[in-house]
Amino acid sequence: MIELAEKVLMEDMTWKEIEEAIKAGKDTAIVVAGSIEQHGPHLPTSTDTTLGYALAEACAKKLGNALVAPVIRPGLSEHHIGFPGTITLSIDTFVNILYDYCESLVESGFKNIIILSSHGGNSDTIITYTPRIAKVFMDKAKIFAIPTDRYINASIDYLEKKGVSRVKAGVHAGYAETSMMLHVKPQATRMDLAVEGLANEEFYKPERLKISQLESFTYGLKRLTPVGVLGDPRGATAEEGKKLLEITAEKLTEEIKSFLKPSETKSKHKKRSPQ
Numbered sequence: 001m002i003e004l005a006e007k008v009l010m011e012d013m014t015w016k017e018i019e020e021a022i023k024a025g026k027d028t029a030i031v032v033a034g035s036i037e038q039h040g041p042h043l044p045t046s047t048d049t050t051l052g053y054a055l056a057e058a059c060a061k062k063l064g065n066a067l068v069a070p071v072i073r074p075g076l077s078e079h080h081i082g083f084p085g086t087i088t089l090s091i092d093t094f095v096n097i098l099y100d101y102c103e104s105l106v107e108s109g110f111k112n113i114i115i116l117s118s119h120g121g122n123s124d125t126i127i128t129y130t131p132r133i134a135k136v137f138m139d140k141a142k143i144f145a146i147p148t149d150r151y152i153n154a155s156i157d158y159l160e161k162k163g164v165s166r167v168k169a170g171v172h173a174g175y176a177e178t179s180m181m182l183h184v185k186p187q188a189t190r191m192d193l194a195v196e197g198l199a200n201e202e203f204y205k206p207e208r209l210k211i212s213q214l215e216s217f218t219y220g221l222k223r224l225t226p227v228g229v230l231g232d233p234r235g236a237t238a239e240e241g242k243k244l245l246e247i248t249a250e251k252l253t254e255e256i257k258s259f260l261k262p263s264e265t266k267s268k269h270k271k272r273s274p275q
C-alpha cells in the first residue's frame with residue numbers, strides 16, 4: 001500500500017493500481033504536452049518531454065490527489081524544423097490527440113484533467129482549444145489548460161536575483177533548462193558541447209518576449225540561432241537545476257490548486273458583489 005501511494009506515473013502502473021488510486025481520491029490527471037525538438041548541441045531532443053515528466057511528477061506528489069498521464073511527446077515544433085531530429089505535429093493532429101487523451105481519461109474515471117505545456121510552442125494552442133474540449137466533457141470532468149508562461153517566470157525571477165540574467169537563463173536550451181537537465185538526466189547532457197546561442201538583450205525583455213516568440217514561430221529558430229540555443233547554457237549546474245525545478249513545481253502546484261477550487265472563489269465573489 002505504501003508503494004502504491006508513491007506511484008504517480010500512469011505508464012508505470014497497472015490498470016488495477018490506477019483504478020485503486022482513482023477510488024482512493026487521486027482523480028486528477030496531469031497531461032503534459034512536451035516536444036521532440038532540437039535543444040542545441042548539448043541537450044537531447046527529448047528535453048521538454050523529460051522535464052515535463054519531472055515537473056508533473058513533482059506536482060502530482062505535492063498535490064497528493066493526482067496521477068501523471070503519459071507525456072505527449074511530439075508537440076508543435078514547426079519552428080525547429082531544419083534541425084535534424086525534430087518531429088512536429090500539425091495543429092489538427094495535436095488537438096485530436098488532446099481530445100482523445102481527455103476522452104480516455106474521462107472514461108477511466110478522472111474528474112479533473114490538467115493539460116499543461118512543458119514547451120512554449122504548445123501554449124497558445126492548448127489555451128485556444130482546451131475550452132472546446134472541456135465543454136464536450138463538462139458533465140463528467142473539469143478540464144483546463146496551463147500554458148508555460150503561467151509558471152516559468154518564478155524560476156527566471158529566482159535566477160535574476162542570483163545574478164543570472166534573463167538573457168543567459170534563456171528560453172530554449174539556455175542556462176535554466178540546461179541546469180534542470182543536469183539535475184534530472186545528467187547522462188544525456190553534454191556540457192563539453194554547450195555554446196552560447198542568441199544573447200541579444202532586446203529579445204528577452206519581458207515586454208518584448210511575446211513578439212520575439214512570435215518571430216521565432218514565424219521565421220524559424222535557425223534564422224535567429226544557427227546552433228539552436230536561445231540563451232547561454234555555459235556554467236549551468238545540477239544544484240541550480242534542482243532548485244529551479246522545485247521553484248517551478250511549487251508555482252505550478254499553486255496554479256493547479258487555484259483551478260481545482262473555482263466554486264469557492266465563485267461564492268466569495270458573489271458575496272462581495274451584491275449587484
Ligand SMILES: [Zn+2]
Pocket residue numbers: 039047048118119172173177
Ligand atoms: Zn525546451
